[in-house]
Amino acid sequence: MANPLQVLVIDDNRSDRALVIRELRREFSHLTVQEIVDAKDFEQAIAKGNFDVVVTDYQLGWSDGLKILRTVKAHYPRCPVIMFTNTGTEEIAVEALKSGLDDYVLKQPNRYIRVPIAVRVALERLEMHQRAALLEIRLQGLLNQVKIGIFRSNSDGTLLEANPAFLDLLGIESPNQANELNLLDTLGYYKQLMEQSPPQQQEQEVQLQRRNGSLFWALLTTTLNTVEGVPVLDGLLEDITERKQAEIALQQLTATLEMRIRDRTAQLEATNQALEEFTYSVSHDLRAPLRIIYGFAQLLLEDLGESLNSEHLGFLQRIIANANRLDALISDLLTYSRLRQTDISLEPVSLSQVLENVLAQLEPDIQARQAQIYVEKPLPVVRANRFILIQVLINVLANAIKFVADKIQPHVRIWANQRGKYIRLWIQDNGIGIDVKQQQQIFNPFTRLHSEEEYSGTGIGLAIARKGIERLGGKIGVESQSGHGSRFWIELPTVMESL
Amino acid sequence: MSAEYTILLVEDNPKDVFLIQRAFRKAEIIAQLQVVTDGDAAVQYLAGQAPYHDRLIYPLPAFVLLDLKLPRRSGAEVLSWLRQEPMLRRLPVVILTSSKEYRDVNQVYDLGANAYIVKPIDFDRLVDIIKTINLHWIIYNEKPQLGTL
Numbered sequence: 056m057a058n059p060l061q062v063l064v065i066d067d068n069r070s071d072r073a074l075v076i077r078e079l080r081r082e083f084s085h086l087t088v089q090e091i092v093d094a095k096d097f098e099q100a101i102a103k104g105n106f107d108v109v110v111t112d113y114q115l116g117w118s119d120g121l122k123i124l125r126t127v128k129a130h131y132p133r134c135p136v137i138m139f140t141n142t143g144t145e146e147i148a149v150e151a152l153k154s155g156l157d158d159y160v161l162k163q164p165n166r167y168i169r170v171p172i173a174v175r176v177a178l179e180r181l182e183m184h185q186r187a188a189l190l191e192i193r194l195q196g197l198l199n200q201v202k203i204g205i206f207r208s209n210s211d212g213t214l215l216e217a218n219p220a221f222l223d224l225l226g227i228e229s230p231n232q233a234n235e236l237n238l239l240d241t242l243g244y245y246k247q248l249m250e251q252s253p254p255q256q257q258e259q260e261v262q263l264q265r266r267n268g269s270l271f272w273a274l275l276t277t278t279l280n281t282v283e284g285v286p287v288l289d290g291l292l293e294d295i296t297e298r299k300q301a302e303i304a305l306q307q308l309t310a311t312l313e314m315r316i317r318d319r320t321a322q323l324e325a326t327n328q329a330l331e332e333f334t335y336s337v338s339h340d341l342r343a344p345l346r347i348i349y350g351f352a353q354l355l356l357e358d359l360g361e362s363l364n365s366e367h368l369g370f371l372q373r374i375i376a377n378a379n380r381l382d383a384l385i386s387d388l389l390t391y392s393r394l395r396q397t398d399i400s401l402e403p404v405s406l407s408q409v410l411e412n413v414l415a416q417l418e419p420d421i422q423a424r425q426a427q428i429y430v431e432k433p434l435p436v437v438r439a440n441r442f443i444l445i446q447v448l449i450n451v452l453a454n455a456i457k458f459v460a461d462k463i464q465p466h467v468r469i470w471a472n473q474r475g476k477y478i479r480l481w482i483q484d485n486g487i488g489i490d491v492k493q494q495q496q497i498f499n500p501f502t503r504l505h506s507e508e509e510y511s512g513t514g515i516g517l518a519i520a521r522k523g524i525e526r527l528g529g530k531i532g533v534e535s536q537s538g539h540g541s542r543f544w545i546e547l548p549t550v551m552e553s554l
Numbered sequence: 555m556s557a558e559y560t561i562l563l564v565e566d567n568p569k570d571v572f573l574i575q576r577a578f579r580k581a582e583i584i585a586q587l588q589v590v591t592d593g594d595a596a597v598q599y600l601a602g603q604a605p606y607h608d609r610l611i612y613p614l615p616a617f618v619l620l621d622l623k624l625p626r627r628s629g630a631e632v633l634s635w636l637r638q639e640p641m642l643r644r645l646p647v648v649i650l651t652s653s654k655e656y657r658d659v660n661q662v663y664d665l666g667a668n669a670y671i672v673k674p675i676d677f678d679r680l681v682d683i684i685k686t687i688n689l690h691w692i693i694y695n696e697k698p699q700l701g702t703l
Binding site for chain 1: 573576652675676677
């Protein structure tokens, strides 16, 4: 002990004091003793307060032990007081204990030794009390400070205690108010937990009403506990209104966003459709006057052809040639825009049969270029629409034959392989190839990489191919390098049975 | 021009009429080509109503070349009227139009068209088509009886 223990020894009998002090010294090595023998000494000691414990006789010439006790406790409620006397009665002892006496030791020769023990016990008890008090203060402080409501209720739902945060949350002044207004269904929560198997604990988000009628969202954690054999419901209540509001706001935002995306998509689709319908009707209507131009130019050629000079003949032939080109363009545009409008049905389609059809349609081009086409048979069956697939392959294959360097014989190799649930059909040519940078653009309408003089065309062929494949739920792509030929592929869902 | 057969052309575009007439001439077809330029006129002609009541001048045709896009009454309306007429319902009708719409094609077949031909851009192909139609409907084909039930 760092500080010496300071003891007031109050006894009129000098030898009694000496005996007590001797015993105390034996027990406490660090000890300061003040011996009090009259009222003046006592008053001074009380005024100074420089003592830790009081040992007093009952019978004093100038006072008595009860008065001493009450005076000390009045000034220093925690200071232990031990009465050491042979004159006290049982009544006095009871009275003294009621007034806060810490111990009562009978003054008999063999009892002196008990005084220091009583002092030590009293001091230890004091220290324990102090520690407990400190702990309680700290706990209470915490409970008061936390924003989380804490409560305990009994098995009939009555709220026993609650912290200030709980009262704040519900806008009440005492747990009783919560009981009266039935703001929290403690009985219900208790019953919920009773039905559960251990650990009887649950967490839920609840909407509660404050005393003023306003609503708020709370996270409620309830646990079933037993305190001294009695079941109780312990609960934590946390205000989550802000989180909940944020959640709701987020949900609303998401919903609004989704709705806007839907609207926008619908708008875009409508615009797209309107555009394609426009393309269709314009192309359609362009055809009639074109047919007249073409027809009458042909009549002129027929009627005057022989009498025209070569220059005028050339003019006329150019009109006819360009009308022809325009017709091809309109044709492709119509095919392209019709791909969207047509309702298509998907069915098992034999790639072999489709290719036969395609090659037959391309026969004039194949003949003109003396192209060699190798088909690695057998080819599988795919899920597609026959007519659209023919359109797609005509356009891909026509390119394979067309975009080949001058004086080179076109060689086209066609084969298929399985890729998971898809069949990939490859069309490889020995053509001029496509620069990597341009491979993304070629599937867009009106993408032309060459002049009309080099390779004629409408620039819509691969756009038709891609649109067609998309409508079939497939994919199209190309692997190519400028000058090294191209390898186009289309991917379509496989069909198990073979045709 | 003395012709054994008459063909009724229902076509509103005079330039198309001209080209088709030229094609007939180039195909060397001696049938008489009668032309009306709208749907109502087609109905009047076929029904023998004024101003087409004189069957000597406006004889019933061996077949009708019918455009679909027509003023007043569309080709489809003319066709469906025709198929309701007891005395005319067997008359062969060849649709000659610029539309390639599947919807149109199916619809007019449902209404009872006998053929559906898209006007070609190339005049020489038009001549081929006219020749083929003539061969089919005039030369080879047994004509149905009209005017009987």
